[in-house]
Amino acid sequence: GRAGSGVGALLVIGDVITDVVARFATPPAHGTDTAAEIRTLPGGAGANAACWAAHSGCADVRLLGGVGADARDWHAERLRRAGVRARLVVDPHAPTGTVICLVDASAERTLLTDSGAALRLSPADWSPSLLDGAGRLHLSGYLFFTGSSRRLALVAMEAARERGVPVSVDPASAGFLGRLGPHRFLTAVAGAETLLPNADEARLLTGLPDAARAAAELSRRVPLVVVTLGAAGALVAAEGEVTARVPAPPARAVDTTGAGDAFTGAFLAARLAGAEPAAAAAEGCRAGAVAVTLPGGRPEPGRRTA
Numbered sequence: 457g458r459a460g461s462g463v464g465a466l467l468v469i470g471d472v473i474t475d476v477v478a479r480f481a482t483p484p485a486h487g488t489d490t491a492a493e494i495r496t497l498p499g500g501a502g503a504n505a506a507c508w509a510a511h512s513g514c515a516d517v518r519l520l521g522g523v524g525a526d527a528r529d530w531h532a533e534r535l536r537r538a539g540v541r542a543r544l545v546v547d548p549h550a551p552t553g554t555v556i557c558l559v560d561a562s563a564e565r566t567l568l569t570d571s572g573a574a575l576r577l578s579p580a581d582w583s584p585s586l587l588d589g590a591g592r593l594h595l596s597g598y599l600f601f602t603g604s605s606r607r608l609a610l611v612a613m614e615a616a617r618e619r620g621v622p623v624s625v626d627p628a629s630a631g632f633l634g635r636l637g638p639h640r641f642l643t644a645v646a647g648a649e650t651l652l653p654n655a656d657e658a659r660l661l662t663g664l665p666d667a668a669r670a671a672a673e674l675s676r677r678v679p680l681v682v683v684t685l686g687a688a689g690a691l692v693a694a695e696g697e698v699t700a701r702v703p704a705p706p707a708r709a710v711d712t713t714g715a716g717d718a719f720t721g722a723f724l725a726a727r728l729a730g731a732e733p734a735a736a737a738a739e740g741c742r743a744g745a746v747a748v749t750l751p752g753g754r755p756e757p758g759r760r761t762a
C-alpha cells in the first residue's frame with residue numbers, strides 16, 4: 457500500500473466558479489428582456505468533482521482552488537456542507553470566476569465564461585498546505601486536475617510523481633489543454649496515471665474522429681484512459697486497446713451541466729476504494745445519469761447516491 461497520512465485521500469486542484477443560469481423560452485432580444493428564471497449556483501469542474509467524490513463516499517476529499525474576495529465565504533460554506541475540505545486562496549486582484557449559462561427551452565446552452573481568480577493560482581499557493589517540512593507531499597491517494605493553472609499543475613504533478621501518488625487529469629481545463637494545445641498537453645501529462653477526456657477532447661488530442669480509436673491511441677501515452685460519451689456511457693482503454701465499454705443508465709436529462717464532473721468524482725472515489733477501472737467507470741456513469749436530472753453541477757446535499 458501507499459504509506460503516509462490520508463490513505464484514500466483525493467486532492468482536487470481545480471476551479472471554483474459561480475454559475476449564473478438564466479432560462480428563457482425565446483431568444484432574448486437586445487435591450488431588456490425577462491427570463492423565465494435566473495439562479496446563482498456554486499460550480500466549477502474541480503469543485504463539482506470534489507463534491508461528487510464526497511457524495512460517492514470518499515471520506516477525505518480536499519480541494520485547492522482560487523477565488524476572489526467577493527464570493528469566498530459563499531463558496532467555502534457550500535463546499536463545507538458538501539463534505540469537502542477546501543483551501544480557497546483569495547486573489548486580491550481578481551473576482552471569483554463566473555459562468556453565465558443561457559439555457560433555452562430545448563435545453564441548448566450558451567456559456568459565457570470568465571475564469572477570474574480560478575486560473576491564477578501559482579506554485580507558491582500549492583506548497584504551504586500540502587507539503588511537509590521536508591517538502592514532501594502530504595497525500596496518498598489521487599491527485600486530480602482540471603481548470604487549474606499550468607504552472608501549478610506542473611509543480612504539483614512533479615511532487616506527486618516523487619511521492620508515488622497517482623495523478624488523474626481532465627483535459628477540459630481551459631488553463632491546460634486549451635492553452636498548451638494537444639502536443640504540449642500530452643507531453644506535460646506524460647507521468648499521469650489516468651486521463652479522463654470527453655469524446656470531443658479525445659478527438660482533439662489525437663486527431664482521430666472515432667472516439668474508440670482515439671481512446672486506444674491515447675492509452676499508449678497514459679496508462680489508463682477513460683473517455684465519456686454522454687448518453688452513450690464511457691470507454692476504458694489501456695495499453696493501446698479499448699478494454700471496456702460501459703453503458704449509461706437511461707436518464708431524463710433536464711440539465712447536463714456537471715455530468716462529466718459527476719462521472720469523475722464517482723470514478724475517482726471508486727478507484728480509491730479499490731475498484732478496477734471498468735467497475736469505477738460504471739460508478740461514474742451512474743453518477744452522471746443522476747447529475748443530468750439535477751439543475752446545476754453539484755449533487756443534492758445530504759442525499760447519497762452510493
Ligand code: ATP
Nearest residue numbers: 654684685686687689704707714715716741744745
Ligand atoms: P459536461 O461538460 O456537461 O460536464 P462532459 O462532456 O464532460 O459533460 P459527458 O460525456 O457529456 O461529459 O457525460 C459524462 C457522463 O455522464 C457520461 O459518461 C454518462 O455516463 C453520463 N451522461 C451524460 N449525459 C447523459 C444522458 N443524457 N443520459 C444518461 N447519462 C448521461
